[in-house]
Amino acid sequence: MDRIEAFNMIAAQAGRGELAFPASVEASVKLQQALVDPECHVDLAARLIGADPLLAARTVAIANSIAFNRSGTPISSVRAAVQRLGVRTLQSLVAALIVRQLGSTLADAGLRASVAQLWEHTAHTAALAQVIARRVTHVDPDTALFAGIVHEVGAFYVLSRAGEFPGLLDGGGDEWLEHGETVVGRSVFGALMVPEHVVRAIEAMWTGMRALPPETLGDTLLLADDLAQVASPMHARPGATTPQAARTIDFAVGDGTLQAILDESRHEVQSLRAALMLC
Numbered sequence: 001m002d003r004i005e006a007f008n009m010i011a012a013q014a015g016r017g018e019l020a021f022p023a024s025v026e027a028s029v030k031l032q033q034a035l036v037d038p039e040c041h042v043d044l045a046a047r048l049i050g051a052d053p054l055l056a057a058r059t060v061a062i063a064n065s066i067a068f069n070r071s072g073t074p075i076s077s078v079r080a081a082v083q084r085l086g087v088r089t090l091q092s093l094v095a096a097l098i099v100r101q102l103g104s105t106l107a108d109a110g111l112r113a114s115v116a117q118l119w120e121h122t123a124h125t126a127a128l129a130q131v132i133a134r135r136v137t138h139v140d141p142d143t144a145l146f147a148g149i150v151h152e153v154g155a156f157y158v159l160s161r162a163g164e165f166p167g168l169l170d171g172g173g174d175e176w177l178e179h180g181e182t183v184v185g186r187s188v189f190g191a192l193m194v195p196e197h198v199v200r201a202i203e204a205m206w207t208g209m210r211a212l213p214p215e216t217l218g219d220t221l222l223l224a225d226d227l228a229q230v231a232s233p234m235h236a237r238p239g240a241t242t243p244q245a246a247r248t249i250d251f252a253v254g255d256g257t258l259q260a261i262l263d264e265s266r267h268e269v270q271s272l273r274a275a276l277m278l279c
Contacts, residue, residue, distance in 0.1 A: 003169075007176060010180060011183040011184050014157075014184045017187065017190075019188065020161065021102075022102070022104070022160065024101045024104065025098055025102060028097050028098045029191060031048055032091060032094045032193065033193055034048055035048070035087055035090055035091045036091065041087075042079070042083055042087070043079075046078050049081075049090065050078045055094070055097060056078045059078060059081045059085065060077070061275055062085065062093060062276070063085050064081075065271040066268050067127075067130065067268050067275070068084055068085060068089070069084070088143075088146070091146060092145050092149050095149045095150050095153075096123075096126075099119065099122065099149060099153055099156050102153075102156040102157055103116075103119075103160055105160070106159070106162075107163065108162075108163055111159060111163060111169075114159055114169065115156065115159050117231075118159065118232060118234065120230040120277075122148070122149060122151070122276075123277050124224075124228035124273055125148045125221070125224045125228045126272075126273075126276060127145075127148070127269045127273040127276065128148070128224035128228060128269060129144040129147065129148035131265045131269055131272075132224055133220050135261050135264075135265060136220075136223075136258070137220045139216065139217045139220055144220050144221070144224075145272075146198065147201055147202060147221055148221060150189070150194055150202070151221055152232060152234070153189070153192065154181055154185030154186075154187075154189075155176070155185075155234045158176065158184060176234055182203075182206060185206075186199065189202075197217070201216065201218040202221065203218075204216070204218030204219075204221070204222070205222050205225060223258075227262070
């Protein structure tokens with residue numbers, strides 16, 4: 001089976017809802033679905049998170065990061081962490097865990113390296129998206145964080161299946177773009193109950209269309225994706241702005257450049273990225 005046939009097979013299965021998640025991911029997907037429920041309040045969320053010791057520790061770590069602890073007051077309990085973060089940010093944390101788990105069972109060293117690079121890219125993008133949302137585009141920062149975490153989840157899913165199809169990624173990312181990203185991505189978004197407005201914003205990334213200066217959630221993601229210090233191993237975005245060009249965009253804020261905004265936010269981005277890398 002050649003690469004295009006393999007991508008088409010994975011995409012066809014995903015399109016039918018036949019997603020093959022590892023057992024560890026299935027448990028996290030159920031947790032994500034519980035958190036999405038509008039009836040899920042702080043006490044229930046704290047119990048759900050506290051049932052997984054590793055996830056509980058990660059939740060407390062993110063709650064103590066600069067991005068969520070501007071007062072500098074450390075906390076040590078899961079309930080306090082949940083209160084500080086809120087259920088919506090917990091959804092981002094669980095989504096990050098799911099994304100990492102998708103590649104955790106791979107035996108091939110090359111595939112593991114691709115997964116590690118993709119997660120580095122994802123963590124950079126998510127941290128930048130939150131800061132850009134708050135400081136530049138003024139879309140909801142929590143939504144931007146979540147969207148940044150899940151924007152490559154389809155690629156993580158394909159990497160998790162790549163061991164079944166030797167040589168699947170040998171030809172680079174063109175086949176993935178053409179034959180898999182849209183169908184697989186949408187199917188995984190459905191399984192994770194990603195809100196439709198977030199899906200639409202990520203679809204804007206797939207086309208590379210955006211306004212400059214950025215205005216929407218899709219614009220925010222594209223700019224964060226461009227500026228991430230680690231590139232995605234799957235492909236380069238069509239129509240992407242180079243980091244050098246992006247940093248010169250006039251935002252009419254402060255001295256008017258993105259570079260100044262990023263300089264002011266560097267510690268915040270680094271802290272949030274480091275916390276996400278714990279997931």
